[in-house]
Amino acid sequence: MDRYDDTTDRTFEELREADRRVEMAPGDVESDEFRGHKVINEKGEKIGTVTDVIYDPMTNQPAWVVVDTGLLHADHYMPLEGTYRSVEGSVVGPFDKWTVTHAAKAHKNHVMTRELEMELCQHYGLAASAS
Numbered sequence: 230m231d232r233y234d235d236t237t238d239r240t241f242e243e244l245r246e247a248d249r250r251v252e253m254a255p256g257d258v259e260s261d262e263f264r265g266h267k268v269i270n271e272k273g274e275k276i277g278t279v280t281d282v283i284y285d286p287m288t289n290q291p292a293w294v295v296v297d298t299g300l301l302h303a304d305h306y307m308p309l310e311g312t313y314r315s316v317e318g319s320v321v322g323p324f325d326k327w328t329v330t331h332a333a334k335a336h337k338n339h340v341m342t343r344e345l346e347m348e349l350c351q352h353y354g355l356a357a358s359a360s
Contacts, residue, residue, distance in 0.1 A: 267319040268296050268307065268329075276326045280304055283341045293349070295335045298326065304335040306349050324353065 268276040276296060283293035283306070295304045307329050312322045322329075332352050333345060350357040 263291065263294055263320060266314075268294070269315075269319050269321055270325050271321060271323060274326065276307075276322065276324070276329050277305075279320060281335075281339050283339060293341060294320065295339055296329055298330050302330055305329050305332045306335055306341075306345075307332065308349070308353055308355055310355055328353070 263279045263282050266279050268279060270276060277298040278296065279294045280297045281295040281304075282291045283295065284290060285292040291309050293306050293308055296307050297304050307322060307324065309320075312320055315321050333348055347357050349355075
């Protein structure tokens with residue numbers, strides 16, 4: 230039996246079928262489109278809330294989000310690669326909470342250095358960008 234989301238009166242399977250991929254065309258995606266939105270995994274389990282968006286300096290497109298994973302946890306970086314937005318507005322990622330909470334902690338200024346990006350790409354199993 231699928232878990233049920235009382236806020237929408239739909240099963241998580243129904244929600245997944247209704248989800249749509251976010252097209253990140255130049256100029257279409259603003260950081261406010263992500264900030265404050267819930268981050269969940271593909272099973273519907275909450276990971277945290279987006280507090281900031283990090284843009285790729287070469288493409289000026291959102292590449293990473295900073296996720297507040299809970300009261301007693303620090304904020305962590307999570308890539309937008311492989312994510313999509315649900316019809317309810319949540320950012321749905323292919324990672325579980327453990328993976329996100331064991332990624333590098335977000336610095337106060339949320340600046341993404343080349344070294345940090347390489348460390349995060351290795352942690353998440355992604356290829357580093359050319360920027």
